[in-house]
Amino acid sequence: MGEYRSVELGGPHHSAWQQALTLRFTVAVTGERAEGRTRDGIDDLVVQAQAALPARPESAVEKQN
Secondary structure, three states: EEEEOOOOOEEEEEEEEEEEEEEOOOOOOOOOOOOOOOHHHHEEEEEEEEHHHOHHHHHHHHHHO
16 A cells, blocks of 8 residues: 555555465556545455455366366
8 A cells, every 4th residue: 555646636645556366367456546435445445356356367267177
């Protein structure tokens, strides 16, 4: 987690990033400034997305076998 700044958006703005390795795939999720979203809300969405992603590559590999 951290903060970022940009010329267009100013800042600092909250940023969250997570990465995980599942089977032979690396999956990553990034959450950044979103109008109407709180810092905790962005963090929660990143956690939810990260939890859902590993199932997709595993499912694709299972279908190929």
